[in-house]
Amino acid sequence: MRVEDRLDSGVEAEPNDNEGGRVTSNSGTDFIRELIQSDADHGPYGGRVQTRFPPEPNGFLHIGHAKSICLNFGVAAEHGGRTVLRFDDTNPETEDERYVAAIREDLAWLGFEPSEVVYASDYFDQLHRWAVQLIEQGLAYVDDQDAETISENRGGFTTPGVDSPWRDRSVDENRDLFERMTAGEFGEGQRVLRAKIDMNHENMQMRDPVMYRIRNQHHFRTGDSWVIYPTYDWAHGQSDAIEGTTHSLCTLEFDSHRPLYDWFHGALGLGDDRPRQTEFARLNLTHTVLSKRRLLQLVDDGHVDGWDDARMPTVRGLRRRGYPAQAIRDFCGHIGIARVNGTHEIELLESFVRRQHNATALRRMAVLDPLEVVITNWPDGQTDTREAINNPEDDTAGVREVPFSGRLFIERDDFMLDPPSKFFRLAPGREVRLRAGYFITCNDVETGPDGEVIRLICTYDPETAGGQAPDGRKVKATIHWVAAETALDVKVELYERLFTEALPGADGADPMASLNPDSRLTRTAKAEPALADIAPGEVVQFERLGYFARDLDDDPNTSPTRFHRTVGLRDEWANIQKRQG
Ligand code: ATP
Ligand code: MG
Numbered sequence: 335m336r337v338e339d340r341l342d343s344g345v346e347a348e349p350n351d352n353e354g355g356r357v358t359s360n361s362g363t364d365f366i367r368e369l370i371q372s373d374a375d376h377g378p379y380g381g382r383v384q385t386r387f388p389p390e391p392n393g394f395l396h397i398g399h400a401k402s403i404c405l406n407f408g409v410a411a412e413h414g415g416r417t418v419l420r421f422d423d424t425n426p427e428t429e430d431e432r433y434v435a436a437i438r439e440d441l442a443w444l445g446f447e448p449s450e451v452v453y454a455s456d457y458f459d460q461l462h463r464w465a466v467q468l469i470e471q472g473l474a475y476v477d478d479q480d481a482e483t484i485s486e487n488r489g490g491f492t493t494p495g496v497d498s499p500w501r502d503r504s505v506d507e508n509r510d511l512f513e514r515m516t517a518g519e520f521g522e523g524q525r526v527l528r529a530k531i532d533m534n535h536e537n538m539q540m541r542d543p544v545m546y547r548i549r550n551q552h553h554f555r556t557g558d559s560w561v562i563y564p565t566y567d568w569a570h571g572q573s574d575a576i577e578g579t580t581h582s583l584c585t586l587e588f589d590s591h592r593p594l595y596d597w598f599h600g601a602l603g604l605g606d607d608r609p610r611q612t613e614f615a616r617l618n619l620t621h622t623v624l625s626k627r628r629l630l631q632l633v634d635d636g637h638v639d640g641w642d643d644a645r646m647p648t649v650r651g652l653r654r655r656g657y658p659a660q661a662i663r664d665f666c667g668h669i670g671i672a673r674v675n676g677t678h679e680i681e682l683l684e685s686f687v688r689r690q691h692n693a694t695a696l697r698r699m700a701v702l703d704p705l706e707v708v709i710t711n712w713p714d715g716q717t718d719t720r721e722a723i724n725n726p727e728d729d730t731a732g733v734r735e736v737p738f739s740g741r742l743f744i745e746r747d748d749f750m751l752d753p754p755s756k757f758f759r760l761a762p763g764r765e766v767r768l769r770a771g772y773f774i775t776c777n778d779v780e781t782g783p784d785g786e787v788i789r790l791i792c793t794y795d796p797e798t799a800g801g802q803a804p805d806g807r808k809v810k811a812t813i814h815w816v817a818a819e820t821a822l823d824v825k826v827e828l829y830e831r832l833f834t835e836a837l838p839g840a841d842g843a844d845p846m847a848s849l850n851p852d853s854r855l856t857r858t859a860k861a862e863p864a865l866a867d868i869a870p871g872e873v874v875q876f877e878r879l880g881y882f883a884r885d886l887d888d889d890p891n892t893s894p895t896r897f898h899r900t901v902g903l904r905d906e907w908a909n910i911q912k913r914q915g
Contacts, residue, residue, distance in 0.1 A: 364671040366612055370409050370581055378606040379580045383415030386579050387441075387448070388422045388570070391433035391554075393626035394641045395440045395649045397662065397683070401617040404666035406583055407446045418577050419448035423455050424569045426551035440649040445659050450577075454569045455555045457576050461564050462516065464572060464602055465527060465545055469508045473601050474545060475501055476511040477528050481547075484526070487533075488541050495533035495541040515548060518561040522548045527562075531597065539594045543567050571595040572602075574609040582611045586675060589613045617669070618677040621831040622647045623838055623845055637849060638832075644883075644898040645832045645853055655829075656873040656883025656900030661686040677837060685907035687900060691873050691881045696724045696731060698868075699769065699814045700861035700876040702826060704743035706818065709774065711793045712740030717819065722770035725875075734864045738771055741818040743860045744790075745878075748813045751779065751787060758810035760790070767812040769877060773798040814877045821860040825896045826882065828855040859897075866893045873900055 374381050385406040389399060410417040419441065423429050441448070468474035477484065477498045489495035503511075515525050527546040535541050545568040550561055571594075574582045582595075592611050599608045618624060623632075624647055632638050632646070642650035652662065665686045669678055699722075717739045725731035744760065753761040760766050765775040771794075778791035797804050832853045839845030861876075868874055870888045873881050880903050885896040 365673060366405065366581075366583060366614060366671050367409060367412070369612060370413065373580065373610075374413050377580075380607075381413075382578075382580055383410050383413035384418070384578055384580045385410045385415070385583060386418040386420050386574065386577060388420045388454075388573075389437050390422045390425065390428075391430060391437060392425065392428040393433060393630060394436050396624050396626070396629065397619065397647050397649070397652065398617040398624040400444060400649060400662050401666045401669070402583070402585070403441065403444060403446055404663055405614065405671055408667075409581070409583075415580075416449035417446070418579070419451045420573060420577070421451075421453045421455075422566075422569070422573075423453050423553070423555060424564050424566065426549060426553040426563065429554055431554050436650070440653075443653060443659055444649060445663060452577065453555060454564075454573050455553065457569070457573050458556060458560060458564070460576055461569060461572055465564075465568070466509065466512065468529065468545075468601055469512060469527075470505055471601065472505060473530050474527055475503050475508050475530050476515065477501070477526050477542075478524070480523055481526075484528075484544070488538060489533070491538070495535075497533050498528070498542070501530065501533075501542070512546075515546070515562050516560075518550075520548055522550055524548065529568075529594075529598070529601075531594075537590055537593055539567070539590050540597065543594060567591060567594055568598070571598050571609065571611070574611075575599060575602075575604055579609040580607070582609045584611060584613055585616045586613045586673070587616075613673070615672045615675045617666075618675065619647060619683065620677055620680045620836040621833050621838070622680065623833070628845060631846065632832075632849075635846075644827065645829055653871075654883070654886050655898050656691075656871075656881060657683075657687050658690050658873075661690045664690075679907065679910055680831075681907040681910055684901045685905055688881065688903070688905060691875065691900065693727050694725070695873050695875045695881055696868070697722070697726070697877050698862055698865050698874045699736065699816055700824070700826070700859045700865065700879065700882075701743045701745050701814065701816050702828075702857045702859045702876075702879060703746040704816075704860045705746040705749055705787065705790065707742040707744055707774070707790045707792050707815070709740045709742070709792050709794050710777075714740070716740070717817065720770050736770060736862050736864065737817045737820040739817045739819055742768075742815045743818055743821065744768075744813055744815045748811075749776070749787065749790060759813055760811070765795075765807075765809050767798070767801065767809045768815045769812050770801075771815060772796065773803060773809055814879075816860045816862050818860070820863050822863060822865055822893055824859050824861050824865065824894055826857045826859045827896070827898045828857060829853060829899055830855070868894055870894075875903075878903070 370383055373379060374383055387403055387406045407417045421434055477500045479498055487496040512527055526544045528542045528544050531540045531542055533541050544565050546562045546564055548561055549563050552558055595611045633641055638645055641648050642654055644651055644655040665683045717737050719735040720738045721733050722736045723733055749760045750757050760776050762776055765773050767773050773795045774792045776790050776792050779787050780789040782788045830853050831850055833848045834850045835848035838848045868884050870884050870890050871886045873883045875881050881900040882897040883900050884894045888895055
């Protein structure tokens with residue numbers, strides 16, 4: 335395939351077999367959109383497009399789900415179609431109403447509204463009737479073998495399966511046993527219902543797959559009405575059909591289930607407008623994990639505060655971190671849809687986040703590691719105000735007043751006692767510009783008992799109020815600062831990668847082995863008073879330091895207490911692109 339064709343068909347430019355490779359970027363149309371367009375033009379659906387997003391309510395949505403959401407809602411919207419939110423609630427032991435609520439909330443936050451909200455459990459009666467139909471057609475049977483035996487007898491890729499001794503039961507006996515299974519006459523694991531397909535099929539999924547198993551479990555919606563629960567394969571495609579799904583989009587690992595998906599529909603005699611399954615690549619991101627099982631482990635083992643910890647790749651985590659829904663959608667649109675699994679750089683996602691905040695975030699000054707500055711020629715006890723621009727990228731954002739006084743804080747690493755030649759910021763005898771302030775010169779330093787610098791003794795030049803010296807003398811650096819008396823103390827969480835390895839768990843390693851023990855660093859920062867106006871969840875740029883989100887759970891009626899660093903200012907994605915040529 336030529337490169338242009340690959341791009342057109344949506345296959346990523348540098349595909350790689352599996353988790354091993356990293357993928358750069360992609361945009362435009364893709365093979366799913368082409369398929370849907372073609373089906374809309376001359377397919378069996380009369381121009382109708384209907385997709386579904388089918389989360390299992392056993393955890394919270396993560397950015398991988400966001401990719402699926404953007405795809406399912408996106409393609410339907412492009413055709414004026416419908417997208418159903420279907421809770422795939424067929425495993426009662428791990429599912430819960432609280433996940434349902436959280437998923438609905440996260441979906442809404444991402445900016446999508448389902449045409450309808452349904453549950454696979456709504457279809458339990460219909461699925462049961464259909465199972466009886468297959469029994470009557472001689473296409474399903476009750477098997478008395480236990481799970482282990484069934485699994486052993488399934489055979490392997492090179493060995494055929496072994497027919498169950500119960501495979502040739504009469505229709506009447508199967509119907510009777512299935513009704514007794516349904517009525518709760520048997521214990522868990524005593525019997526299952528299986529489709530009767532082919533124990534020698536080259537596709538293992540087709541070797542008489544299980545349709546129902548007995549689970550004496552309370553279901554959060556159907557209560558104790560059922561003791562048999564449908565498997566994924568039996569529930570999924572039939573739920574799609576009941577809803578009128580046209581395109582059932584799922585991730586690549588379901589590729590081998592497609593023949594079974596189609597077989598059930600054929601066996602039930604569904605018409606030409608039956609749903610079709612198409613697979614696309616899962617989203618993988620560097621330096622994190624995107625599987626509910628792994629995320630749960632992070633929570634359970636106490637490596638993070640919870641599913642909504644700002645380091646988590648969950649929708650809730652990203653939201654707390656200050657990632658805008660728009661940036662997540664833009665990222666998903668940009669990476670596109672491919673048929674080959676790969677891994678995207680987390681820096682790419684960050685560059686979408688940064689791009690958006692650069693355009694909209696208010697600028698504020700905060701000092702993370704304060705070093706005191708005393709200005710000896712400032713009138714005693716006087717506080718002045720300086721005018722600072724709120725957002726140079728947005729003329730409508732206006733200006734704010736920043737208090738200035740004779741006692742300030744600057745960043746400790748903006749000063750060096752004995753600077754090397756490339757260090758242009760403050761040092762003894764050196765003059766720098768304070769952003770939106772004056773030029774100051776460091777004349778002396780005070781040191782503590784261990785020789786550490788505890789205070790800088792400076793003077794300011796009142797003539798430099800406009801940011802320039804009237805005599806034209808230059809300074810080589812502009813630094814940020816905060817006036818001491820009016821400063822707010824705020825807790826600031828700085829984040830490093832959650833996993834040190836780009837591909838945690840690659841080559842069969844335990845992903846948890848590369849968990850970064852220092853992924854969070856907490857500081858108490860000094861901030862200018864205008865920070866008090868920032869609402870919970872809002873993101874500001876701390877000048878020179880990055881973008882910071884006020885914690886979502888902070889009390890809106892008090893001054894902010896906690897900020898999360900969303901992302902730094904430097905665009906590492908640009909460097910990665912350069913390296914990758
Ligand atoms: P996990 O493996 O994390 O438990 P899952 O696939 O079991 O995820 P579901 O709640 O069943 O989670 O997923 C709902 C939908 O989201 C499915 O259609 C699934 O294909 C899709 N999805 C899940 N993870 C990803 C991902 N990383 N990239 C793209 N789509 C995903
Ligand atoms: Mg699943």
